[in-house]
Amino acid sequence: MFDRELLQRPATEVAPLLLGARVSVGDVTVRLTEVEAYLGEQDPGSHAFRGPGRRNAVMYGEPGSLYTYFSYGMHVCANVVTGELGTASAVLMRAGEILAGIETARSRRGTSRTDADLARGPARLCVALGITLADGGLDLQSGRVRLELPDRVEAFATGPRTGVSGAGGGEDYPWRFWIPGDRTVSRYLQHKPKKGP
DNA sequence: GTCGAGATTATCT
DNA sequence: GATAATCTCGACC
Numbered sequence: 001m002f003d004r005e006l007l008q009r010p011a012t013e014v015a016p017l018l019l020g021a022r023v024s025v026g027d028v029t030v031r032l033t034e035v036e037a038y039l040g041e042q043d044p045g046s047h048a049f050r051g052p053g054r055r056n057a058v059m060y061g062e063p064g065s066l067y068t069y070f071s072y073g074m075h076v077c078a079n080v081v082t083g084e085l086g087t088a089s090a091v092l093m094r095a096g097e098i099l100a101g102i103e104t105a106r107s108r109r110g111t112s113r114t115d116a117d118l119a120r121g122p123a124r125l126c127v128a129l130g131i132t133l134a135d136g137g138l139d140l141q142s143g144r145v146r147l148e149l150p151d152r153v154e155a156f157a158t159g160p161r162t163g164v165s166g167a168g169g170g171e172d173y174p175w176r177f178w179i180p181g182d183r184t185v186s187r188y189l190q191h192k193p194k195k196g197p
Numbered sequence: 198g199t200c201g202a203g204a205t206t207a208t209c210t
Numbered sequence: 211g212a213t214a215a216t217c218t219c220g221a222c223c
Binding site for chain 3: 045111161162
Binding site for chain 2: 211212213214216217218219220222223
């Protein structure tokens with residue numbers, strides 16, 4: 001199913017609902033196991049914090065669109081745009097489990113050894129699905145990239161965002177959501193225990 | 198299995 | 211010119 005009204009809610013509410021959702025591109029289908037919420041201009045960790053720009057314009061647009069961006073030069077990451085028109089909230093798809101088209105995904109990601117690695121991480125997910133910058137702004141209901149929401153809400157866990165530099169990371173923004181116990185959840189996002197006194 | 202450091206380019210100031 | 215919502219690789223247990 002694809003409920004656009006559901007996607008008009010703030011990213012922090014939509015994010016847990018996207019867990020277990022299926023994303024399909026061509027022959028490849030992925031089940032989302034980890035996502036992260038970004039609340040636009042009120043969120044210091046968001047690309048939209050400093051206002052609209054060429055890169056993040058899609059985030060201000062229709063909920064249910066695909067927002068793609070380049071990070072660290074070589075990597076592409078994909079978001080689902082949420083919130084009402086004019087708000088810059090979005091949910092970053094961080095990891096997933098390949099349900100179909102695993103051979104296509106494998107051939108695109110020659111470096112992965114295990115199947116669990118194929119879509120573990122935002123950039124890997126995009127490579128496995130074949131999402132590029134050219135797919136940014138597409139409609140997730142009718143475009144090349146399809147999103148299908150789960151029938152039932154999965155059990156989920158929350159935690160602080162990591163990978164966000166400067167303000168916006170840490171415990172003040174516990175907007176990371178994942179399915180507990182899933183092996184496709186990125187390891188470096190798990191709680192890092194510290195050896196302390 | 199886990200941990201730590203380096204690479205690389207679109208986008209914005 | 212600085213910045214970044216990351217990945218890969220090598221070293222170690």
